[in-house]
Amino acid sequence: MPFSPKEFAMQTWIRFQTGDxxxxxxxIEGDHVIEYDGPGHARPQPTGATLPREGLRLLSPxxxxxxxxxxxxxxxxxxxxxKPVPAHPLFLIKPASSLAGPGDAILRPRSYSGKxxxxxxxxxxxxxxxxxxxxxxxxxHIFGYTVVNDVTAGELxxxxxxxxxxxxxxxxxxxxxxxxxxxxxxxxRAASVVTRLDGAQRQNYPLSDLIFSPxxxxxxxxxxxxxxxxxxxxxxxxxxxxxxxxxxxVEVTIEGIGSLVNHMRG
Amino acid sequence: MPFSPKEFAMQTWIRFQTGDxxxxxxxIEGDHVIEYDGPGHARPQPTGATLPREGLRLLSPxxxxxxxxxxxxxxxxxxxxxKPVPAHPLFLIKPASSLAGPGDAILRPRSYSGKxxxxxxxxxxxxxxxxxxxxxxxxxHIFGYTVVNDVTAGELxxxxxxxxxxxxxxxxxxxxxxxxxxxxxxxxRAASVVTRLDGAQRQNYPLSDLIFSPxxxxxxxxxxxxxxxxxxxxxxxxxxxxxxxxxxxVEVTIEGIGSLVNHMRG
Numbered sequence: 001m002p003f004s005p006k007e008f009a010m011q012t013w014i015r016f017q018t019g020d021x022x023x024x025x026x027x028i029e030g031d032h033v034i035e036y037d038g039p040g041h042a043r044p045q046p047t048g049a050t051l052p053r054e055g056l057r058l059l060s061p062x063x064x065x066x067x068x069x070x071x072x073x074x075x076x077x078x079x080x081x082x083k084p085v086p087a088h089p090l091f092l093i094k095p096a097s098s099l100a101g102p103g104d105a106i107l108r109p110r111s112y113s114g115k116x117x118x119x120x121x122x123x124x125x126x127x128x129x130x131x132x133x134x135x136x137x138x139x140x141h142i143f144g145y146t147v148v149n150d151v152t153a154g155e156l157x158x159x160x161x162x163x164x165x166x167x168x169x170x171x172x173x174x175x176x177x178x179x180x181x182x183x184x185x186x187x188x189r190a191a192s193v194v195t196r197l198d199g200a201q202r203q204n205y206p207l208s209d210l211i212f213s214p215x216x217x218x219x220x221x222x223x224x225x226x227x228x229x230x231x232x233x234x235x236x237x238x239x240x241x242x243x244x245x246x247x248x249x250v251e252v253t254i255e256g257i258g259s260l261v262n263h264m265r266g
Numbered sequence: 267m268p269f270s271p272k273e274f275a276m277q278t279w280i281r282f283q284t285g286d287x288x289x290x291x292x293x294i295e296g297d298h299v300i301e302y303d304g305p306g307h308a309r310p311q312p313t314g315a316t317l318p319r320e321g322l323r324l325l326s327p328x329x330x331x332x333x334x335x336x337x338x339x340x341x342x343x344x345x346x347x348x349k350p351v352p353a354h355p356l357f358l359i360k361p362a363s364s365l366a367g368p369g370d371a372i373l374r375p376r377s378y379s380g381k382x383x384x385x386x387x388x389x390x391x392x393x394x395x396x397x398x399x400x401x402x403x404x405x406x407h408i409f410g411y412t413v414v415n416d417v418t419a420g421e422l423x424x425x426x427x428x429x430x431x432x433x434x435x436x437x438x439x440x441x442x443x444x445x446x447x448x449x450x451x452x453x454x455r456a457a458s459v460v461t462r463l464d465g466a467q468r469q470n471y472p473l474s475d476l477i478f479s480p481x482x483x484x485x486x487x488x489x490x491x492x493x494x495x496x497x498x499x500x501x502x503x504x505x506x507x508x509x510x511x512x513x514x515x516v517e518v519t520i521e522g523i524g525s526l527v528n529h530m531r532g
Contacts, residue, residue: 065331066361071429083428088377090429093359093437095332097492110398111354111489131439132376162349163337163356164430171359171491173397223377225437226363 010185013040013144015063015101016056028053028181039063040182041127041143041229060101060178061146062125064232067094067176068221069150071166073211073236080239089212089220092166094150094234098176105265106151107174108246114155116244116264119237120195120203120252123148124214125182126231130222138215141227144184145214147193147260148234149177149252154243177252178232179260186256188214194253195240203240207254210235276451279306279410281329281367282322294319294447305329306448307393307409307495326367326444327412328391330498333360333442334487335416337432339477339502346505355478355486358432360416360500364442371531372417373440374512380421382510382530385503386461386469386518389414390480391448392497396488404481407493410450411480413459413526414500415443415518420509443518444498445526452522454480461506462517469506473520476501 012028025044026033033051036044039062071090072083100106108116127143156169170176188207195203212220217233227233244250246266253259278294291310292299299317302310305328337356338349366372374382393409422435436442454473461469478486483499493499510516512532519525 066359066363081428086426086429088426088434090426090431090434092433093332093361095359095491097332097494109490160352160354160356162347163352165356167358167433168354168356168490173490173492224375224434224439225361226439228363 010183011040013061013182013184014180015039015059015061017059018051019055023059026051039230040184041125058102058180060099061180061182062178062230062232063096063099064230065096065228067098067232067234069094069170069234070217070236074205074209074238075211076205076209077238078211085211089217091221092170094170094176097173098171100174100177100262102179102260104174104177104262106177106244106262108264108266109153109172112153112156114153117152117154117241118195118197118244118250118252119150119152119241120193121148121150121237122188122193122207122235122254123178124217124233124235126218126227126229128229130218130227133219133222135215135219138218141218142214143229144182145186145188145257146178146182146232147180147252147254147257148232149250149260149262150234150237151175151177177260177262180258183257191254191256193238196251196253197242197244198248202242203238205238205240209238276449277306279327279448279450280446281305281325281327283325284317285321289325292317305496306450307391324368324446326365327446327448328444328496328498329362329365330496331362331494333364333498333500335360335436335500336483336502340471340475340504341477342471342475343504344477351477355483357487358436360436360442363439364437366440366443366528368445368526370440370443370528372443372510372528374530374532375419375438378419378422380419383418383420383507384461384463384510384516384518385416385418385507386459387414387416387503388454388459388473388501388520389444390483390499390501392484392493392495394495396484396493399485399488401481401485404484407484408480409495410448411452411454411523412444412448412498413446413518413520413523414498415516415526415528416500416503417441417443443526443528446524449523457520457522459504460519462519463508463510464514468508469504471504471506475504
């Protein structure tokens with residue numbers, strides 16, 4: 001791997017709520033959390049407080065203004081779908097209103113009784129404003145990585161024959177699950193995404209199969225639209241995505257980051 | 267028209283930049299602006315300052331977290347495209363990063379040499395958080411109306427045969443033009459959208475031809491995703507959208523709101 005200058009060594013960042021209901025940011029050190037006055041990507045200062053990790057409720061580890069969600073970004077899935085490898089990242093936008101954090105319920109939309117699909121994915125958390133970022137500069141604009149469940153109302157996408165409803169199908173409230181933490185360094189080429197539904201493994205695919213690497217995604221997407229600190233690129237899923245029944249527990253794990261657990265509520 | 271309770275009588279709100287570079291909000295009264303400490307939808311208080319209207323540079327009149335942009339929302343366009351009237355609003359999301367204000371340049375994306383299309387539209391500015399809003403309550407959640415140019419890199423939409431790139435084609439920086447003002451009351455049923463390209467009229471369609479009214483849009487979309495104060499729903503365009511050459515000046519006018527003027531920069 002080429003050397004990529006980083007301001008931080010490997011760190012793990014969380015956003016949390018205390019038992020008193022206060023929301024904070026922090027960096028994990030062992031079984032404690034060093035509190036900061038803002039999210040990691042924002043050059044925060046330590047507040048001086050240190051909290052025991054136990055008893056903190058984890059929130060989505062960042063608050064993206066937008067989630068740029070890729071489709072068809074793994075060779076294995078492209079082969080299975082018999083789709084060509086795209087020339088540019090194919091994406092849609094999940095709005096900030098779709099955000100959910102670790103442990104949160106995924107809410108079935110009132111208007112929709114069809115299949116709700118889990119898609120375990122790697123999430124890139126942007127650290128610096130990105131506009132027309134050169135490929136070699138992309139790594140320096142990535143704050144870190146998180147786990148994404150890119151929840152999708154699968155049957156809506158093609159419900160209207162003339163307009164594929166990607167944004168609606170993936171944009172419902174609680175359909176953008178992020179967490180549990182952000183790690184600032186991840187050897188993603190060596191990591192896999194594992195999704196378990198009610199404990200049974202449903203996805204297990206290597207990130208080395210990515211069509212566009214995180215750095216390529218940041219560079220190419222930043223030619224289209226400005227990415228802001230805290231924005232997330234969901235790298236797309238690979239084979240094994242499937243539907244969740246109401247009440248199901250879904251767990252997406254990337255070794256080195258952790259497990260994002262959510263449940264479906266009908 | 268049914269009585270719709272409003273906290274304000276007809277008001278005109280702007281966001282502006284002074285000659286000193288300060289950004290502010292205000293309500294127009296004749297040739298002056300009453301300054302407020304926040305945008306109109308946020309229950310702002312007057313700062314006590316009154317500024318002459320002349321010399322203020324108008325900015326986009328709100329700062330939406332997202333622009334929900336409808337497709338196929340006019341009967342005349344549906345007939346022309348030979349598409350059925352949709353059962354639910356068909357939409358994509360333009361990100362906050364696409365925002366441009368009155369007078370701003372529309373920037374041709376570096377990566378794209380194809381047609382850039384103007385689409386003159388009515389914009390609904392959300393005034394209160396909307397989630398599962400009943401149709402009869404929708405009007406009370408609308409702060410007001412603005413003019414939208416929903417700029418589109420037309421040839422990108424179908425460039426990839428397997429994934430229509432609506433978000434990319436409409437999500438480029440500067441492709442979400444809003445302005446010049448927000449009016450809190452508009453008899454939209456009596457108004458038309460007129461688009462002029464280098465002075466020549468290209469669109470002139472009545473808003474009474476809408477498939478989903480503003481109230482229906484707010485109610486139905488709020489079943490899908492939470493709309494926040496300052497968010498904008500772009501109601502979709504009708505017949506007459508077309509492409510702009512680099513250097514062209516495009517003016518979208520809705521009587522009762524005003525004219526949104528932008529220019530293409532290659």
